[in-house]
Amino acid sequence: MAQTESASKKATGISRFSLANVVKILGPGIIAVLSWLGAGDLITSSVAGSNYGYAMMWVLAVSLLLRFLIVNIIARFQLCNNQGMSILQGYAQLHPLFAYFMFGYALIMAHLTNAYMVKGAGEALSTLLHINHPLLCSVAVVLAVWMLVGRNFYTMIEGVMKLLLAIMTLAFLSLAIMATPDLGGILSGTIGFSIPADEGVHGALLVAVSVIGAVAGSFSNFVHPYVMKEKGWTGPEHKRIQRNDLLFAVIVGIIINLAIWVVGAEILRPNGIQVNTLDDLGTALELYFGKGGWLIFFVGVFATLFASISGKTTALPMLITDAFQYIRPGRRERYGKVLHNDPMHKWFMLFILVTPLIWSLPGMPNFVTLTIAVNALNIIGLPVISLGLLIMSNQKSLLGKYRNNWFENIALGFATALAVWIAFQLGADLLT
Template identity: 50%
Template sequence: MSANSNDAASTVSSDNSPATGPRRRGILGSLREFGPGIIAVLAMMGAGDLVTASVSGSNYGYNLMWLLAASLLIRFVIVNIMGRYQVLNLKNQSIMEGYRDVARWYPWAIGIAAVISGHLLNGYMVRGAGEALAEIFTVGDPFLWSCILVVASIFVICKNVYKTIESIMKLLLAMMTVVFLGLAIYSVPDVGEIVRGTVGFGIPDNTGAIGVFAVALSLIGAVAGSMANFLYPYYVRDKGWRGVGFKKLQRNDILFGISSAIVISLSIWVVGAEILRPNGIEVTNLDDISQALSIHLGAVGGVIFYLGAFGILYSSVVGFANGFPKIIVDCLHIIRPARRERYGDHFEDDPSFKWFSLFILISPIIWAFPGMPGFVTMAVFVTGLQAVVVPLVAIGLLILANKKSHFGEHKANLFENIILVLTTLLTIWVTIQVVIGWF
């Protein structure tokens, strides 16, 4: 698959401006062209959003809703700048080459973080997806279904066909949106409470099975700070969008993806606040969420939830196994330039891509063994751990996004710079609160 494959209607001239841009199309035509944002956002969402949104809603009602809104805004700013860099940077670089220009140790740090994050993130995605399939089919145990899921996924990711993955993700997005939005509408949410929780900036009492600051850190890590944010510029690269003619399409693409995430995350939160919380159910595993739905909708309610849960989890399994190796191989090529000269700019041509992909897909099966940490506990811990890299990512992006030598007139604006600075400060503050809570 070439980096400029698919339906990119552009060739790039020597000054990095497109000879032609994407063909003008109506709304439906633009929706058909969208893809990188859908793939990246569904991979980013995963269990982190499913668990932290439901835990927050069930434990704290709408009191932390402002943090969800802030996190999604942060994600849009970070990921949009990364995508814009891929489309418009004056040096025709990948995002990781840009970070290398900020500091030479960045490819080492982010490459190692990508290997660890890919393994841990897919660890609870595979476990949770196995649990969902076991509940849907009512035969076999979750570990067996996790193994079946991994084996089946090998045939998807080893094709390295962008279009195939894009089609799968669009189907899963449609299914998830219908399932979770339908459940949220069924619960008849209190719109006034949603508004107050979104603009109130309140910190509720530290109640529930999981501490409020741990939940807050997990929410920031799941939504704003995940290493998965780096996936988007690589999917933009695969799509072949390059040059100023694609600037608007790229922005609308990630805006559509983030908007979809808002609908799904808000819907999951509403289910937690309106269905789980009134029934006194604290979320410690997937079955806790389906239990409340079964009370209201019978057995079909549980099945409906598990279908949505499987969609949100499996989209991440595929997205991570295909996306994280791109980041890792790019870092490897920057550290070892001779390897890029040997295999070229097409990451999938490097044999290490296949091995990293298989590692990120297969090694997480160890977390599905009986007796390993519970799905929800692992999800909150790992997504919270992701938030630790937020300052590293945000500070590097803040410097890169303001390099006129790289970005030219498209460098970060005042609003984007403010968001990046506040993101770093917010994450450091919440992390300190978590550490204080440990002692």
């Protein structure tokens, strides 16, 4: 009770804070980088902070470092290999089974990733409209995405969504600063390398795996080369700008994830609030910014999810179609190198957008639980992905001087070992 009163006084003391002044410093680069922030980061970081404080901060640090290294190696391979291979071609030339694995894994993970995002977007829209029909709202989101993606005016709508997301992010950053984070606790948790005892609904190991899956193991990291190609970055001359762009994105990702974690640890945890629903996370902004904070949160969450669904529905079918054409090479000869020309591309888009609606039906797991579970599943593919990447990024015949350095090789080996160890631990927990 005393803690709640203390938090209330703290909130009252900063009630005059205005977001308008902070919004003025927002730059276009920040808005572009916010596409890295997805619902997975938002939920896993807040759950980890609210349930376990800073005890597992090392998981976030390791995950962000691995994200940079893995995505940078993927991008460098595509830019610098001397045969103009895509990242998928790089895997396929190691063994044909990689194409089959990528096809099946991408199709399943695209379905599951959109599942929790469609469900969350429906819940957020239902809350904003004050109607108790989240399934109906999820259907509306799917229809809107299908009608808007690929249209000329979608870029404008996407820009608005990113601006709304930027405002929510600034609110979390402001809140994290005003919550006076425990720097000693953050440092201790970053170098602690421990898994605390389970608290709340979601076990510590599951939350840790979910953080790793949402950041380092996210299959969305494989979308980067396709987006990179769309930007016109196609050769070694673009390596530096690609690396700097990625580094900037990861640095901003560190700041954003840390801010969300701090909000969970410094505001939700002291008040005994565990993140089991979107309303629980919105409570933090409402405590400090009143009804306006609540509105900023739900509008921002809806914008995050809508933009993420649209982005993944646009990008992931390119990877799936690419893999499918390696399984069925005749299709590449028939439809050419432009993946959109293959009729299966549109069917893959439709599949990963519409089938996730089954997870929004009554009786299915709630949004937070589904988000944590799906992001944890990303860890299953990480050993195959990192081991394959380790082999092909050291091929002298393809990369020459652009091969991995010793640190990158150690990091990929560590990622492979970490994923195997986690899978073993999770299996042992299930058996007991």
